[in-house]
Amino acid sequence: MSFNGKHITVAGLGVSGVSAARALAGLGARVTVVDGGDSAALRERAVPLEAAGITVRLGDADALPEGTDLVVTSPGWKPDSPLFAAAAAAGVDVVGDVEIAWQLRDETSAPWLAVTGTNGKTTTVQMLASILEAAGLRTAAIGNIGTPIIDVVLGEQQYDVLAVELSSYQLHWAPSLRAHSAAVLNLAPDHLDWHGSMEAYAADKGRIYEGNRIACVYNVEDPATEHLVMEADVEEGCRAIGFTLGAPGPSMVGVVDGLLVDRAFVPDRHKNAQELAEVSDIKPAAPHNIANALAAAALARAFGVEPAAVRAGLRAFRPDAHRIAHVADVDGVAYVDDSKATNTHAAQASLAAYGSIVWIAGGLAKGATFDELVAASAKRLRGAVLIGADRALIREALARHAPDVPVVDLDRTDTGAMAAAVREAARLAGPGDTVLLAPACASMDMFTNYNKRGVAFAEAVRDLAAGPGAQE
Template identity: 60%
Template sequence: MTSLTCVAGLGVSGTAVARALAARGERVVVVESGEGERRLAAAAELSGRGVEVRLGPLSLPEGTTRLVTTGWAPHHPLIAAALAAGVEVVGEVELAWRLRPAEPAPWLALTGTNGKTTAVRMLTSMLTAAGHKAAAVGNVGVPVVEAVREPYDVLAVELSSFQLHWSATLAPRAAAVLNVAPDHLDWHGSMEAYAQAKGRVFERACTVVHNADDPESTRLARPYPGAVGFTLRAPGPGQVGLVEDLLVDRAFVPDPATAAEELATLADVRPLAPHNVANALAAAALARAFGVPPEAVRQGLRDFTPDPHRLAHVAEVAGVTYVDDSKATNPHAAAAALASYPSIVWVAGGQLKGADVTELVERAAPRLRGAVLLGADRARIAEALARHAPNVPVVDIEGQDTGVMDRVVTEASRLASPGDTVLLSPAGASLDMFPNYPARGEAFARAVRALEADT
């Protein structure tokens, strides 16, 4: 009997998987519970390629021999049914690895709770500066299953824990884990399962790169002899790190015990914040593992343009700086942002996804001049502030409509004094109120500009 692949979901990755398999002449059925204009258009396009699309209640098509998931959790009923039936379940990234051509482009892969997109774009910029045809793919940019069919010299692959969970045979040229902090615990079930998924990126990597300042990243790298560390301190042999204002390599040099090579300066890193310097060091380590020369590392950092909603300066109004860090969708990301400014009115809230904010609030308390809370889990942040920052004034904003952000910015401006930073760094996901984190950041920026116009 001819094999049948079921693809779960009509999103960007699911549609790309269906196209790729159909182009190979394989039997494909896509299942999708939702409809809507975008899904109907995708279904029509795939039908024209000979792909069957089933919209409505989800069930495993009879005769399915493989299920390709695009981030669905193991406890999802469709996934659970496939596993119970002995059907192989793989992710889009794993499928892409298997579909590579005879002489494939090597992968430089990275994962982490935070900083993935910034680091992978920095890496791509370094590779391009070195003259390589490179692309940022995976959890950012082009789906990997499409990119592997293009004539790239090298792929910079951003991988989420969801993608790594369903990836069993990846063997990147070099792989990095930027950091590991509680996130997506509702998906993975436990912190250990989440960390284990992140660590899968190391299993078959030729070069392992870990964050020597992050205990979990270091723990995951411990079984691999010769692992390269990156650190915000002075690097030892086998590390890249900082010496005063220089990014320095003591790993990819002829004699790491006695030699070092300058890669860039802090002035080359934008925006300049400790966590972003760590991103630059991780990207540099992966680039150096691929043979990129120091001058291309520096040029790549200079050419790099930060993505929106990551410590993005919005405006200065009446001596108060307003910063959009809406991409901070978990406490670890918010902690990095809060450590970047000395005096902050914090705009926070959203969906915490099971994460605890106690440590975040404890560390940030000395910097906080006020807090404005919104979103589904704002009460949990308010409780932590009451316990660990009792002298910090807190404004609780009720309501789930997107117009709430105007009230948020107005209240934040009342709490702020000249020299303060009003920082949108929510520590939670945005889907309780907004379509995505960019929409949340844009709402914040619009409200700030309206405030600026009225001042």
């Protein structure tokens, strides 16, 4: 598709918006960037764009610039934004940066192995990239992580295959995407304020399967993901491949006697299986991380990667910070940072990885309820320490479903509350227990982001390990 001479409005002056604006201007488009903010940081970000001939309009993101031929949105902009309503009224299409990147590909471009899901996307894509690299393939983990996707597609670096993380926002605005193979890891209520309903959220996730050529990878333990495969319009011959923490059936990958095994990409899959790796090759070997590894392995195998590379890639992989990261052992108690568990689905997976837990939880609930999470985890809880603006919701769920679990309710939302939470958790914990930060909530009531929250937890644990004097 040619963008030369078109007037394109880019919504948002964030990382993806800047990337899209630069790329489209370089392709000959007349670009206007709009953003509702007007901060000093945004004004500074606008300077090099304006120097490149790009118009930047700050403080007004509602009106559609006159003569706009196409709107390219940053992922977080809601579908009901006034700008998009104005575009619809004018008959102007709205797409995202992923759609632009896809349209800019040519016959020499690398195929995409795409991953989405409520939780585990980044880890799975990074695992996949590690496996592909172990196979000697030129690859990169991109999309919702790393380098902006348009920059990768237009860059000079040549790739054999790309591991692409896609959020529901990005998929919503990418109607022509057609991956080589794709996976939906799981589905749980999230971002419903953006999508409007669980059905709309699931439908946007399911777009990742549309037009797949080789494999649609789904979670056997999450039937909603298989339903999305069944609903997808794929190329003839594309296969449905399941991953499971149990023994796999034909056309699945799974776990048998501590081994990751493949019954999908082997001769006579009804009778044969191929060992891919050992569970111990996965660090950490928590159940949800094993599931991530299985999904990554399935996508790699769909691309023709040999079993030895799957094992080597999983052995080499280490997750990003704040994802079930072991911080320290203090007086026989393990302290684990899973600050990335920002919703109930992620927190439940984290809690399922440990046997006896003092749980640090709370923050911004984003409309979530906690009864199912607490009921599923109650037998594992030795105690709970609650922080953040919406901690009362968790406290009430604990009272209903785990009334015998001791609860400390910290009535403070300042950043220093984390140190107090760790001290209270240490008081409740005994040798063999795990103090687990798995908040099940967003962090912005107390911290800039989940990274800052995890750092505060780790610092508090290190102070605890250093002794009473360090905690003053």
